[in-house]
Amino acid sequence: MEQYIPEVLFYLFLFCFVVQMGFLLIQQCRLAVYRLPEQDLSAVQLPVSVIISARNEAQNLVKYLPAILGQQYPTFEVVVVNDCSVDDSHHILLNMSENYPHLKMVTVTEHPRFKTGKKFALTMGIKAATYEHLLFTDADCQPASVNWIAHMAANFTGATEIVLGYSPYVKAGGFINAFTRFETLKTGINYFSAALGRNAYMGIGRNLAYTKSLFFRTKGFASHLHILAGDDDLFVNRNATPDNTAVELHADSFVYTDAKETLQAYYRQKKRHMGVGGLYKNKHRRMLSLDAMAGFLFYVTLCLCLHYHMQPMVIAVAYFVRLITQVIIYKKSANKLTGKDLIWFLPFFDLLYYLYLNVFGLIGTFIKTTQWK
Template sequence: MGFLLLRQRRIAAYRLPEVEPNSLPISVIISARNEAENLQRYLPTILEQLYPTFEVVVVNDCSVDDSHNVLLHFSEKYPHLKLVTVTEHRKFKTGKKFALTMGIKAARYEHLLFTDADCEPASENWITLMAQNFTGTTEIVLGYSPYRKTAGFLNAFIRFETLRTAINYLSAALGRKAYMGIGRNLAYTKSLFFKRKGFASHLHVLSGDDDLFVNQNATADNTVIEIHPGAFTYSEAKSTFSSYFRQKKRHMGVGGLYKARHKWLLSLDAVSGFLFYILLVLSLYYRLQPLVLGSVYVLKLLVQWIVFRKAAHKLGNASLLWFLPFWDLIYYVYLNVFGLIGTFIKTTRWK
């Protein structure tokens, strides 16, 4: 319960500030590989944002579908759309970090806002809400990107895992100890990117263009969050266990490169949560102080419900909490299983 009371409660207690729009020019950057259908569907929602000065830089990363023609068509209608093309080289394999670097270099403006080709902003004020945070010493803005609700166990768990992850990293940022961000909704400055040599320190790792960059560059003074509902970006969750497994295998593989204190805290949360359920089951099976552990479990669940209820209302997934005991157990099993998988298995492609 220490994580609940000391860390995760911060997002529950957080109050949204008043919207204070600014007029900083913004470069929205999207890396897209074989995303013709998603670009056709979602790119207009970004190009038609209500913001005074912005450009949208789309990096067509070695696509072999109809992405090129789709982007050419949009560029004729939207003059603030800038196209960057990365072609596959026989001797040099590119990845998302290379594509993003090309997009950042091509960006006209200092303040950069990132999302993916399969993401849709919750409102036409997405840029406004994210950009308003670039004041004072702020160099990084952490947004939130939930998945759309559909039927089925997998979708519900993905949305719960996304909610839990968001509660963790947003609360950490509120505590001035940011350790990760999500590339589907993330902003930072071009100066910070080049000052810290971009992705150079982890270019050998497939993933990490978002969480590793934040982990290595966030400080107590340069990172803020934005969780206004209009600033969310929505996307479709994976619909099969195999595709979800591939996605999470990529993401889990970068955890070993986090700063030591972040690795320790995240590992402590995962292992302690898992061991709690093991001890609970063993105590019931062997009848070892079941009343004591049962009381502790009820207390933990009550505190968790109070904290998560407020956070989930802010982040738009309150309905998931009706099955909190079940999802919490599955979540800790998932954390430990994929933690082990990420330790021993490496992937060689980003899509």
């Protein structure tokens, strides 16, 4: 029986290679070949409510909120939900509202009988919003330009009810920052490519827009209110259709934030995010699981086949064919998503990415997060 092990590993490697090439050439290439449409921002006039949930974000409100309040857009309001904060957030927002009449504060206080979370805070913000079209971000985020709202709002045409934006991390020194940006880049390639293929499965709450009528028509977060995370990706996963979802990829529409600086903070963030994948639609779970397992097993079987000296030339050719294809496709996508410097780290970070997916997938399945902030 043992003599068949190398042969089984070799065929498993080839299967994983074929699956990975399929993802690259059929799905992930969509973003690479996508061309940004021309937008006439002067023609965008629909009113927008920007909604931010902030818990103990006093310093970030001072640092980042003026850039949002100062957007160049004809009609908009900024609704900040002061979610059970015990710092100076309340006073800071009151002072800012004197200079910015389009700033609206909603205060949520902790109830002794139940814990509030981000979904509850966002729901309160949505109810308080004046306008039909809602644009979401976080208190620690800064738009790339004064035309952020205009670029996102320009996509609300025809049947569009959801607009997916991009939120990269600020480039800084260190390994954690580099890998976080790579993981964000690869995640962006995946979910934008899926959306361009009329199969949207997630969005990022730091830069996401949808209509108020869609929120209330689909009962908002009710179906997953018991899950701490998922105010962004689960909402999109449940409500995106082939016809109601658009993507916005102009660099001026990006929203930047700082990456976590320590492994502990990074672990807490990713544990919270990965815990919601099991609630995706079945077709999306199967797609993402196949990619995660095939990517991981590609590297495992590659090493084992080399250990057993099983077709080393075929193994090497397959590895470099996949790598070269990745470089070509990812480089074009990275140029759109401001991550072209990360391509140099692709061989190492790709291996680490698939290890991360499988490890945090297991952690998210068995270890639940009990607080969002």
